[in-house]
Amino acid sequence: MLTIIFGLSNDYEVFVVSRIKEGYGQTRDSRGSIRSGLACSSRVVTAAALIMALVFVAFTDTNNPTVKAIAFTLAAGVFLDAFLVRLVLVPALLAIGGPTMWHTPRWLQRYVPDPDIEGARLPATTPPPAGPGTTPGEEAEQELKPGAGNRRPGLRRVSTG
Numbered sequence: 001m002l003t004i005i006f007g008l009s010n011d012y013e014v015f016v017v018s019r020i021k022e023g024y025g026q027t028r029d030s031r032g033s034i035r036s037g038l039a040c041s042s043r044v045v046t047a048a049a050l051i052m053a054l055v056f057v058a059f060t061d062t063n064n065p066t067v068k069a070i071a072f073t074l075a076a077g078v079f080l081d082a083f084l085v086r087l088v089l090v091p092a093l094l095a096i097g098g099p100t101m102w103h104t105p106r107w108l109q110r111y112v113p114d115p116d117i118e119g120a121r122l123p124a125t126t127p128p129p130a131g132p133g134t135t136p137g138e139e140a141e142q143e144l145k146p147g148a149g150n151r152r153p154g155l156r157r158v159s160t161g
Helices: 002-027 030-058 065-102 136-144
Strands: none
Touching: 002 030, 002 065, 030 065
């Protein structure tokens, strides 16, 4: 039963911790990222947990005692896991651990990939402003033609013949 509850509520962990990790990647402030991550993701987790718990509670209105017991156990488990573990215990442990919670040891980095979901290693680029009378697409085409003055990084010039 515990594995079923864990599987059902594991996505809550993804919502909460990925949002906290995203905030930490931007600010390097552990406690501030925990506060902002919980503020952004707690409503989603709360709504999803309540919906799932209410669905399981609806199954308790049956005459079959086995179904009634399983439904009640799942409802209580999802409710406790979402509110007590995912929204209280995990953020508290992350706050106690501080920045060390986000550090991967060098020996482990060889075995565990870092997919950079938050995009921390991407360069912060902004599109060039469009000139007067041109759309951004036309300006980009002009930059790629031979003889165009400024090149954007990462693009190569294309010869038209």
